[in-house]
Amino acid sequence: MTGLAAEPTAMPVARVAVDVPLPHLDRLFDYLVPPPMAHDAVPGCRVRVRFAGRRVAGYLVERASASDHDGNLAPLDRVVSPEAVLTPEIAGLARAVADRYGGTLADVLRLAIPPRRAAAEAAETALAAKAARAPVPPGGAGTAAGDQWAEYRAGAAFLGALAEGRAPRAVWSALPGPQWPAQIAGAVAAAARSGRGAVVVVPDARDLNLVHTEIAAAIGAEAVVSLSAELGATERYRRWLAVLHGQVRVVAGTRSAMFAPVAGLGLVVLWDDGDDLHAEPRAPYPHARDVLLLRAHRCGAAVLVGGFAQTAECAQLLATGWARPLAAERRTVRRHAPLISTAEQDTALARDPAARMARMPRLALRTAREALAAGPVLFQVPRTGYLAAVACRRCGARRTCQTCGGPVAQAGRDEPLACRWCGSAAEGGCAEPGCGATGIRALATGARRTAEELSRAFPGVPVRTSAAAHVLAEVPGTPAVVIATPGAEPLTPDGYAAAVLLDGWALLGRASLQASQEALRRWMNAAALVRPGREGGRVVIHLDAAPAAVQALIRWDPALHASRELAERQHLRLPPAVRMAALTGDEEAIRELLAAAALPGGADVLGPVAGPAWHEPDGGAALPVEPVLFLVRVPLPEGTALAIALRSALAERTARKDSRPVRLRLDPAALI
DNA sequence: TCAATCCGTATC
DNA sequence: ATACGGATTGAC
Numbered sequence: 001m002t003g004l005a006a007e008p009t010a011m012p013v014a015r016v017a018v019d020v021p022l023p024h025l026d027r028l029f030d031y032l033v034p035p036p037m038a039h040d041a042v043p044g045c046r047v048r049v050r051f052a053g054r055r056v057a058g059y060l061v062e063r064a065s066a067s068d069h070d071g072n073l074a075p076l077d078r079v080v081s082p083e084a085v086l087t088p089e090i091a092g093l094a095r096a097v098a099d100r101y102g103g104t105l106a107d108v109l110r111l112a113i114p115p116r117r118a119a120a121e122a123a124e125t126a127l128a129a130k131a132a133r134a135p136v137p138p139g140g141a142g143t144a145a146g147d148q149w150a151e152y153r154a155g156a157a158f159l160g161a162l163a164e165g166r167a168p169r170a171v172w173s174a175l176p177g178p179q180w181p182a183q184i185a186g187a188v189a190a191a192a193r194s195g196r197g198a199v200v201v202v203p204d205a206r207d208l209n210l211v212h213t214e215i216a217a218a219i220g221a222e223a224v225v226s227l228s229a230e231l232g233a234t235e236r237y238r239r240w241l242a243v244l245h246g247q248v249r250v251v252a253g254t255r256s257a258m259f260a261p262v263a264g265l266g267l268v269v270l271w272d273d274g275d276d277l278h279a280e281p282r283a284p285y286p287h288a289r290d291v292l293l294l295r296a297h298r299c300g301a302a303v304l305v306g307g308f309a310q311t312a313e314c315a316q317l318l319a320t321g322w323a324r325p326l327a328a329e330r331r332t333v334r335r336h337a338p339l340i341s342t343a344e345q346d347t348a349l350a351r352d353p354a355a356r357m358a359r360m361p362r363l364a365l366r367t368a369r370e371a372l373a374a375g376p377v378l379f380q381v382p383r384t385g386y387l388a389a390v391a392c393r394r395c396g397a398r399r400t401c402q403t404c405g406g407p408v409a410q411a412g413r414d415e416p417l418a419c420r421w422c423g424s425a426a427e428g429g430c431a432e433p434g435c436g437a438t439g440i441r442a443l444a445t446g447a448r449r450t451a452e453e454l455s456r457a458f459p460g461v462p463v464r465t466s467a468a469a470h471v472l473a474e475v476p477g478t479p480a481v482v483i484a485t486p487g488a489e490p491l492t493p494d495g496y497a498a499a500v501l502l503d504g505w506a507l508l509g510r511a512s513l514q515a516s517q518e519a520l521r522r523w524m525n526a527a528a529l530v531r532p533g534r535e536g537g538r539v540v541i542h543l544d545a546a547p548a549a550v551q552a553l554i555r556w557d558p559a560l561h562a563s564r565e566l567a568e569r570q571h572l573r574l575p576p577a578v579r580m581a582a583l584t585g586d587e588e589a590i591r592e593l594l595a596a597a598a599l600p601g602g603a604d605v606l607g608p609v610a611g612p613a614w615h616e617p618d619g620g621a622a623l624p625v626e627p628v629l630f631l632v633r634v635p636l637p638e639g640t641a642l643a644i645a646l647r648s649a650l651a652e653r654t655a656r657k658d659s660r661p662v663r664l665r666l667d668p669a670a671l672i
Numbered sequence: 673t674c675a676a677t678c679c680g681t682a683t684c
Numbered sequence: 685a686t687a688c689g690g691a692t693t694g695a696c
């Protein structure tokens with residue numbers, strides 16, 4: 001008990017973070033606590049207050065004995081609930097995240113704290129009262145954790161440090177295969193043994209299931225909770241409250257679980273940090289990697305971040321010595337990895353009717369045919385739909401959308417041509433002057449067409465497709481052709497007998513400087529589902545062996561590729577080697593903003609170029625007719641100063657009611 | 673001299 | 685956003 005309940009009048013002032021979107025109002029406002037509310041108005045609770053004449057929601061951040069505000073204080077309108085949903089740790093973290101990204105506390109809190117569900121709150125509060133009498137013992141049960149890490153050079157040291165309550169930080173190069181969820185569970189169990197909690201963040205629901213199952217097996221099902229957006233709002237809030245109340249101290253979840261209010265946090269885990277699902281699409285667009293590292297740094301927790309592939313960001317953590325590598329010896333890696341070979345498009349396709357029909361290298365087909373005797377074979381296809389890009393049959397010009405310029409595609413065999421970006425129908429023929437022909441030819445095939453072709457190449461073999469809207473979590477271990485887009489690969493009990501990575505050039509050739517790293521990540525994630533080479537596991541990639549990403553795949557050396565990637569980013573002065581702010585919107589407004597902002601020394605303004613350079617998740621309704629993009633680049637230590645300078649310049653704009661659109665985003669991955 | 677209106681600015 | 689204060693305008 002605090003002295004608050006006993007002496008309510010001692011702290012008559014409530015300092016409130018109001019939930020308004022304007023950056024110049026991003027600070028605490030003082031209110032008087034009416035005596036009847038004194039007991040419920042605890043730090044962290046939700047309140048409603050009168051603010052500029054209307055009622056707004058807010059969080060009571062702290063109680064104080066007096067106010068600095070000269071002028072009358074308004075009373076709190078209402079304490080919505082005495083539940084202290086904003087813990088001091090999350091309040092501090094949210095402030096730091098807002099500062100890092102040039103956003104507002106209110107925006108971050110909207111990401112961090114789920115909307116209230118009164119019913120769930122009532123039920124969970126009653127439960128908490130009961131649990132207080134019989135606290136859940138810290139995770140104990142479970143198998144002898146630790147052996148999952150025996151194959152990693154520093155594995156035992158990492159687990160030992162965790163179990164002793166220390167805070168080791170590791171960049172993890174996971175061995176290919178299905179062991180990684182059990183390894184995460186082993187680390188979580190070690191942290192739990194030291195009496196601490198853990199937060200585990202994975203990209204999607206499939207990975208969450210795997211990890212949750214393993215953690216439950218290691219520390220007991222009652223000691224871990226899974227949080228994801230797929231839960232209903234009520235169930236999500238119920239589980240979140242169980243975490244807040246300290247009934248459960250291990251959370252596994254997708255992106256938004258990074259803010260889960262775990263008591264006594266001792267470990268943060270981030271799996272596959274290169275997956276773009278870890279980038280929050282809502283303002284201020286924080287990335288789970290940044291948030292978790294910041295969080296661990298602030299509360300002295302251990303860090304385990306990694307995956308099969310490695311990002312330039314992780315390479316930088318290693319280069320600066322902030323984290324240590326957690327990897328296996330090369331011979332161990334070789335023992336787990338499938339045998340990987342490359343196959344260029346054969347010139348003599350005509351000699352093999354099946355290869356011609358499936359338009360793929362004979363080596364790929366032969367490998368698949370042989371492997372099908374031993375189990376399922378995975379085909380990774382970078383695109384969904386039937387034809388992902390088409391060209392005019394007569395003049396050869398690529399068909400693009402008449403409305404927005406996006407790529408024209410065909411979703412299914414007999415479906416009409418439509419734009420992949422805006423969805424408008426691509427009626428009529430070729431738009432090239434003087435052409436107008438309606439005939440098309442395929443430029444890039446999608447998963448559905450590949451499925452069609454493969455079922456002809458392998459008559460009698462079941463063909464399953466897993467893509468966008470139809471993701472299969474798992475397929476049986478019996479022979480089958482499994483076609484999947486990157487990230488949608490189903491699991492299979494004993495691993496795939498082989499994988500064929502098609503259209504590698506499509507992944508490598510994307511107009512992003514991250515293309516190489518992202519291609520390698522997708523290939524490794526698929527190849528990791530294949531049996532080890534000594535058990536016959538084979539991977540064929542449809543590319544020549546020259547590109548660095550292909551070399552890294554063949555040698556299963558993600559760390560070398562990531563450190564080269566980092567060196568290149570350093571050379572080009574791109575994140576994570578520098579901090580970059582992207583401003584999109586009205587050109588004049590941005591020029592004025594940049595002139596007014598107190599940019600830190602060494603700031604480097606680039607632009608304008610035509611923007612927006614990435615797709616806005618909200619459809620870009622507020623964008624002007626001709627948006628432009630400016631970039632501001634600063635050395636890493638000036639990152640927060642840059643974000644704060646730009647935010648105050650934005651704040652002055654909104655205070656002046658300048659309505660011209662300007663949007664700020666820090667280190668946008670899509671730009672790199 | 674006072675009220676109605678406009679504009680700028682703070683919002684506790 | 686709304687609300688308030690100070691300045692401005694217009695009529696008596």
